[in-house]
Amino acid sequence: MARMAHPDPAAPRLAALAALLADETRATFCLALLDGRAWTAGELARHASVAPSTASEHLGRLVAGGLLAEERQGRHRYLRLAGERVAHLVEDLAAHASPGPAPARPRSLGAATADRALARGRTCYDHLAGRLGITIADAMTARGLLRQDTGFALTDDGLRWFDGLGIGLDPGSRRPLARSCLDWTERRAHLAGAAGAALCRYALEAGWCVRIGSGRAVRATAEGERALREHLGIDPESIR
Template identity: 45%
Template sequence: MPKTSLIPDNPAALEQAVAALAAAMADPSRVKMLCALMDGRAWTATELSAAADVAPSTASGHLNRLVEGKLITCLSQGRHRYYRLAGHEVAEMVEQMMGLSWSRISPPETTAPKSMREARTCYDHLAGTVAVQMYDFMHSAGWLVPDGSALTLYGREQFMQRGIPISANPRRKACCACLDWSERRFHLGGEAGAALLTYLDSKGWIQRVTGFREVTITTAGRAALQKSFSG
């Protein structure tokens, strides 16, 4: 008879794993590194030490801790070593934690630059005010199921009509409502969110800011988004 209980077979091991994950993140410098890596690029240790404002020797210890915690991976290319987030799940967790953290701050003010609040990358999908507005439109227009965990049949048709490829058998979450840390509302994550960002980029509706998470919406992009993703 198949198991239906959600209780893990080894609760002690699960508790230890959760504690180890929390411990790996329990340092402001390591959190800064994780946030820097949210731009989806691979960074060098030197770049991450500057982002975290710590000495290179100190950064090395933090990076080792993050690698051991399986939050980031280290890639060797020639004489250089690069670090990047271990996967989409890590990026989603970091973004969710940023949103939760902002909700605990009173008064709820942010010092993030206006350009970053408007549009930025959240690992491999779009975030910020523009992304939240697009999500709101897709949700109200019936492209998404109520909790944002999947595209509806109508939503898939809308993506296909616009030439946005969606896999029938995705190897990750097909779609998810990702909490936006600056807006504290949802934007589109998962494979659908990644496909949407690629589509916007290919159309020339957005421009990446090299080395940063900020994204610039082009003049043509603003007109196109108003036409295609607004009520």
Template identity: 60%
Template sequence: MSLAQLAGLLAEPTRAAICLALIDGRSWTAGELARYVGVAPSTASEQLTRLIEGGLLAEERQGRHRYVRIAGPAVATLVEDLASFAEGGTAPARPGGLREATRRGAEARARTCYDHLAGQLGVAVTEALLCRGLLSEEDGLTVTESGRGWLAEQRIDLPARGSRPVVRNCLDWTERRNHLGGALGAALCRAAFDRSWVERIGTGRALRVTPAGQQAFHDLLGVRAG
């Protein structure tokens, strides 16, 4: 696919909104996406087909239902980076009512960016890992020996090097600072869910830090979350 074709796929507002919704890393049905972005089911289905054919989304069928998801981490990174670039240097749009303002506020505090933690929580966790010497930026972002030991103590497996970077910086579009992406970012996020440190708010990307999570983030990293 050429750059112009890729840009054309994301230039249409409904397709862009669908990609941003799916950046939470979950699989959605066409009907769920239609309701979330506020379009007719036929419109959502048409735009989903375009995105699937363009390689940005992948689909799975179970019975009568078609589930779609972001095609992979590289696509999620692309969408998040473009969203950050689009928001940069401009005043944020005024929220359209109390419900929209509440959603944006919740996402700014804590949310998922594909499969890792983002928002104020994600940035705070990343900065704590750096400040405590568990990550280093001296020669590019890396996990230190202390970090490897800390991960072992927390029973969080450090992913083996593969096609996906173990760690990478991901510019947070609300905080304008980096949060942790890559395979390790995904492992930390998965641990937070598995240990009930965070839970989803409704059907979107926003997260709520549970009382157990507030205690864990504070005890382990000195992060005040909630």
């Protein structure tokens, strides 16, 4: 009996994509790589608590499926998310999969502390997320630097604000200047796109924020709290 053609040619591709993430180890790898940095296969294996051979098999599937990109330097194999679109996909899926008002109890005190740190502030690929990212987006909107009514867009005042801080933006870039990204802990949108990436990079380089450990969590420094109050009117208590 001849096999009938599928009514929607995108369905097999969607099913294949879903299958890639339908494994806890592969999902753990993708979430870890949301910090925007390249990890070695060994680092990812240790992070997911799996054997190197198991990690290699899963990473191969993610690379073949187009979710990860790899680069070899000497004997090391570095993996990163394949691009911003993949990062947004993973973050959006995490937002939909996150628990409701009564989340499961963390497995340990260490897990609870890590969860709180991620919720307070983190990088989402190359921009700021968590309560820190949401607070910045809200402050920019309140000051007329960012519009959220018809999708995210920088205003003329917003462009001047970036320029005044010395944060370069490339208006000719093919990447959207500003776009919203659904935050999986806050359930609201934070600032992504070229502007979000430039602001995150500036915040880290200027010492406004520092990474906590080797993961995605970040926190505002004392200098950053002063700067965010001065430039955006943010109360330091709201981001602690």
